[in-house]
Structures are given as C-alpha cells and as structure tokens.
Amino acid sequence: MATSLSDYEKLMAGCIRCSNCKFIPALQVKSQKFSAICPAIERYNFHAYSGGGKMIIAQAMLKNRIQYTEELLKVIYRCTACGGCDIACKFFFELEPLEVILELRNHCVESGAGPMPQHKKYIESIKINHNPYGENHEERLSWLPKNTTFKEDSDTAYFVGCTTSYRRREIAQATAKIFDMVDLDFTILGPEEFCCGSPLLRIGDRRDALELMQKNVEKLKNHGIKRIVTSCAGCYSMFKVEYPRYLKTDFQVIHTSELLDNMLKNGKLELDKEVPLKVTYHDPCHLGRNSEPYTPWQGQMVKVVSRVYIPVPPKAIRRGTNGVYEPPRNVLRSIPGLQLIEMERIKEYAYCCGAGGGVKSAFPDFALWTASKRVEEAKSTGAEALVSCCPFCATNLKDAIREKGEKMKFYDLTELVLKSMGGST
C-alpha cells in the first residue's frame, strides 16, 4: 500500500495532461451542459484545479520545484475529493488521481502547511466533542424518537454519524422508525458513538484519523458488533473501504438503502402507501464510486513484451464499478405512485453535491455553487423532488435549494420509505 507521495511518482509520470479528468467518461456525454465531472475545474478554471493538475502539482512538489503557499493550499483544498476525475481517468489509464489528491493533502498536513484554518477548528472539535460541528457530545442522541425499541445486546449497530445526529435528525428518525416498524434487531452505540474519522482522512490528517478509527474499532468490538448499518454515505465509505484498508476489521457494512432493498426482496418490508411524486436520484460519491473497496494486491509487474508489463496476479482497478447504485433505485421503484427519472450524470459518473473533502467548511460559497449546478440538473429532468442517501449531500443540496428559492423538494430515501409505510417523522 502506498503511504507517501513518492510511492506514486512513477504512476504520476503517466499523466499526459489529456483533460479527460475534467469530464464524465466521454461515452456518457449526452449534452454540453452536463458534461463536466469536476466541480473544482468547472468553478476555478486553471488546470491546477483538475485531477490531472493535482497529479502535476504532486510531481512538482516531489521535484522541489514548488513550495506550499496560500494560493496552493486553496488549489489543494478547493476540491471535494469526489473521485469523479479518478473514474474518468481510469477509462484509459491506470493512474490514481484521487489517491494522489488525498496523499498530497496528507503531505501538506505532515509538512505543517495544511489543512485550512477552518479544518483545524473541526479537528479540535472532533478531539473534544467527538464530532466536527462543535456540538456537545451529550446532545448526540437527542434525535432519538421516544419509544424506539432497540436491543442493547444486538450484534447489529445502527451507526448514525455526526451529520445525521446533529444536522439531519430527520434521517436518523426515519431510519430508526423504519427499523422499529420492521422489528429489526439492532442497537445504537449511544454516547459511545464518535466521529467515524471521515472529515479527518479527507483533509489529509491521516494520523489523527487512524487514531480515531482504531478507537472506534475497539469500541465496536467491545460491544460485540458484527454488522454496521448506516444511513450516512460518508460513514459507509469509511467502514466499508477505509477501515479495512488501514486497519484489521471484519465488520459487515451495510447502507440503509442496501438493507431496505434486501428486505423488500425477501418480503420483510412492504411499501403499500402511495407516494405520488416525480423524483430524481442523486448518487452520493461515497455511496457510489468511492464505496468500492480496495482490493489489496501483492504481486509482481511481469514483462510481457518490450516495455509492457502486467500485474501478476491480476490487480483489481478501483473504477467505481462496484458502487451501491441499484439498491436505492430498486427501493424507489418499489414505492407505489413514485416515478423515478434519471439525471444525465448518474452512478459512477454522478456529479458531486459539492460538500465533501472539507469544502463545505472551508469554502462554503464553492460548496453552494456546486450544489446549485446539481439542483439545476435535477430540475432539468422535470422531477418535483431530489432524493439521496447521504446527510451531507442533503445538507448542501437543501442549502442550494433554499438559497436559490427553488420549489424542488429534497428527501432522504428513508423519509420516502417511511411515508410509503404509512409513518411520518
């Protein structure tokens, strides 16, 4: 596993500055308006803001051609780390723009230049309050609806996450009510639930992130947890992808959309109340392309002909192929009266909501700008409502809808499922 920028040196040299990283995979381009994949280059225009641009910056840094400056920090952190560039690049190349972006951030933090001042505040808050929002840890459970039943000794934990606990309580409430109504055997960690580490890892504070992640693993193990269910795409990606990448873990990790899809398939969940609504679905980056686990590879690059090497045994390329794309769509299609209309940019080439990678805290105007672009795309489908499966996407997209005075509604998947079950938050 690569652990420093120099580990990527040969790989980065393969960047030809082709600009594919700025657009959705060319075969999927259906209009000029919705052909971009990278919010950063779309907003700030200089090539440095693209995935390829960051690969070049990382090379320049390794060659001591450049130093960290205030302007460079902006380039590095005005990026949602959504991985769109990564998917587009890997149609032809086997480069790793997203890994390089995150490694560059780690380099930036380790060298003392980064992260941004706003990030430093939330790092402190995570250390003190166990959440990045500066909220009192004692308030973490205040979302919990009265009379919710859960079993203390269940080996399935509903990991609520910081954003859902403090900012999008309606998602937690809908989720808990659904679980209650279907008699799901689950528990919550309550005061023992701390931040999953996502905000730290995405801004390059890997050292603090790993420390936190290790503690979380120990707590989950002490509770006898074998299965983690979460309604947060960010937490899901952490437990599904990053925890096994850096630590020894064997939890089964399930997103609520997968759980609901499975329950529908095996008859444990019935959706019978009409929800007459035209909706479009936004794939969260961390539930979609970035939820594909890393497959560790140990082997050799074997020469097959002059200058051409292949990995033996074959190496899995993380292209976003195996993201959670169908479960939320299956659930939506199962809701009577609901009509799902797709946007142009979906699944592995979905456009980011704009909130991730520390952008919402450090560059809120950029986050809002990106979300407005996504809302515009959602509107172009003729949908009345935008649906997603991530509290952070929800916050940013709702902010954009409010800011622009749009009539479009926003729902988390769980809210619509609860409606179709006859419940309400």
Place this chain on the structure above:
Amino acid sequence: MLDREVYRALEKIVGSENITEEPAILDTYAYQWCTEVEKASRGEEPSRFGHRPEAVVLPCCTSEVQAIVKICNQYGIRFKAHSTGLGVWGAVSGPGTIQLDLRRMNKILEINEKNMYAVIEPYVTNAQLQSELIKRGLNHHMQGAGPQTSPLASHTSMVGPGFTSASTGFSGRNVLAVEWVLPTGEILRLGSLNCSEEWFSGDGPGPSLRGVMRGFMGAYGGLGVFTKCAIKLYPWPGPREWKVSGVIPNYEFEVPPYWKMFVLNFPDWDSFEEAYYRIGEAEVSMMAMASSQEGLATMFSNTREQTIEKILSDLMTKVQRYFIVLVAAHTEREFKYKTKLVNEIVKETGGEDLVEKGVVKPPSISYAEGVRNMLGSHAFRFTSCFQSTHGGMDTISMAINIAKVNVPIKRKYIEKELIGDDRGEGMWITFYEQGHFAHMEIPTIYDPADPESCKGYADYSMECNKADIEHSLGIPFFIVGDRMHDMFGPHCCNYQNWLRKIKEAFDPNCVSDPGHYISPKK
C-alpha cells in the same frame, strides 16, 4: 515573473480571479505530454516539465484576447494560447511568454441545421459538440486526439485526422469562416464572415487565407489566436439519442440498426491496397482504417489485460493485412447497397471479412468509441504513453510504402527494448476524400518514466524523419519548429522561406510564440 505594470494591465483585462503567477499553477501548464521527447531530442534530460509560463490568463471573449495580445505587443511579451492543451505544442516554448488558457471561451454559438455548420469557441470539446449535434441528426469531423479535445484547435491549427476521416476528411478541410486575433491584435474575419456576418464559407465571398492560416499542417498556435470558427457538419446516420448503458468499463452501446463493422483481411499488401482504394472510391464507409494485429487487439479491448490476451492468442496468425470498415446508413436500402458493395469488393480482391468468419467480434462499445474518436487513446493503456512518427498526407500507396520502410528501423529500437514491441508493424492509416488522399502514422509506445526509453523514442523519431527524406515519404505528422522545417524545407521547394515570410508579415514583433511554428528569420 512579469513586470508589475504588465501584470496590472493584464489583470485589468481579465480580472484578478483569472490571472495567476502562482508557481504551482504555472507548473500545470509547463508540464506537457511529449516535452520529454523534445528535451531528449535536444540532448537534455527528458522531463515533462518544460518552460514555465510567466503567467496564465483566462480570457472570456474575443475582446479580452485582443486586449491581451495588444499588451503583449506593447511590452514585448510573448504569448501562447491553447484550448484543452494536450501536448507540448500547446505549451510556451521559452522564457518571457504568457499562456492564454481559453477554457472560459466554451460556447457553441450556433448550430445551423439548414446550412450544416456549427460556430464554436475554443473550449467546446468534440464530445460536447457531437452530443448536441446528434440530437439534430448531424455530426462533425473529430480529430483523433479525442472527444475531450477542441475541434476549433484542430480545425484551425493542426493536422486533424480522425476515425471517421474516410467520410469526414481531416480538420483542415472542415474549417469554414474564422474569427482570428492576429499576432498584432487586429481581428481578421475570413471567408463569408468578412462581408456578410455569415459563417458558411472559409474561402469566399471575402478573403480566403486558409493557406496562410494553417498551411499544410497548421501553425500550432504560433500565429495568433483563433477565437471562433465555423466547421462543416455531416448527416448523422443514427438515432437522435445516444444510448450507452452499463457501468464502467463494461459499457454497451446500442448499435443503430443500419450500422455494421467489417474487419477486412487480405493475404498481402497488393490486395489490401486494391481493396482499400476501391472502398474509398465506392464511398460506402463512415470509417475505414488500417492498423497492425496489435492495433486490432488494442482497439477492440477494454483493458490492457484483455489486449495482451488477444495479442498472445491465435489472432495474430489469422490476421495479415486488414482494414476496418464501418458502414453506417440512414435507410435499409442504403445499408443493403453499401454492405453488398463492400462484400463484392472483398470478393473481387481476394479478401475475407474476419467478423463474418468469427475470428474477430467488434464489441458494441467499439462502434461508439469509433465515431466518438476514442479508439486511438487505447494505445495509452500499455505504458500511459505513445507518440507517432511519419505522416504521409499523400496517397494510400505512399502510406503502404512508409509502413514497409518503417519496419526495419523500428525493429532496431525494439530489439534494444527502448520502445514497445509491435514487431515493427504498428501503424495507423486512414484515407480522406474517396481514397485519393491518405494519412499514415506509426504509433509507438515508450515509457515516460524511463529516460532511456524517452531518448530511445526521440532517436527513433529522428531516424524516421531521415527516412522520410531519404525515401521521399512526405512530411511528418508533427512538423513543428525551426529544426524540423529547416530539415524538410530544402527537400520541399524551400517552403520554410515562405512560412518565415508569413510569420514576419503577420507578427512583426514576434510575440506569438514561434517555438512550435517557425521563427521569422533564421
């Protein structure tokens, strides 16, 4: 770093958000594909980092470009503009030069369905334009550089062969009226635009300076900035909705009903040549291109591993000299006529269709990648890098001659393991204009991270250039800069003297970066 007065003047034009001198940002413009080859050929250590521009500016319109160019003339600053900026040709070639990144000029200004042309700005990409044209039953010529690159850049300034060249020609033949900010800062409108505000023609009524503007191979951005251009459109022989399904990389394209791909194989060059000429003359193909066995495996695979598997399979023994034909018709009647004609030509020239025989099965995605000009980029899958030598721009017969001459030259470098092994047979040929004219290039894989491989490729490239002269094989595809023009010019009526006169007349202060075009005086 620019003089503060110059910086402030430029900042005033584009706004503070659209100009930068930040070294890290500048380095993302200094870094370009093939800089390593240029450096190696000059005896320098190969590196993708070339000259760092003094600043990068992002103009949003013609008047801003014009104002920037005037400032450059006023203060003696050189400039170089690029669109998406793929390749060393788009970068600045020396110190004291600013880069104009035309990314903010990205509008499709007009799609004239009746007169079949589109008016575009520099940063409209091929995929973007094609996606909008298909909705109207139209298509355009796309250069092989790919769907993410700029048709304006190619049409006005570079050679521009593409995968549909058999039916759409090359970029130089497709450009109509243009709006051109000359190196002096004056605006010149060519063709019909000059007198009618209409874009339908590049050659009149009004001045035609197509030869001066781009000559044979294009001025590679060394003669001002093209801010708008009109390009020819063609009928799109498919549905108005582009349907690709599946999840990356296993995309499936819904192949339109009257489309069929052939892989026509021939026992030798003679029968290949006869059939290729006849297919061209028959005007039945949307695509018609030839390559090597390795090229076939590369084009019809989705990953490097799939390609290697195909190369190592018995495919190699079943394919000799082949070309791929795509018949794409609007009606069943047209489809039947065209496919019948292809089959007749194959029969009469002693060939066989490897698709019909079950030797090769073009995946549905290859149809889409063909018409969206993505097949060439498959060659990047081996080492993340390739580049092409030779060029031709002559006849099909000449293209075949080049292929033959190239084999022993290339094999020397393969034996030394400096470049990728395609047995020396690697090539790509497409014809233009009913087969009367052909493009030939020799794509070659090398390792950009290994200086020896970069130097090896540079040496091989130079040997190819010498062979072009020795065997009268025409002018190379990438003929850029004084060194190349001075090498080939004396063998071609001393054309370099005319190029220099053009440069001198149009750019008296030599502010439009001449590095990949030509210097005014030797």
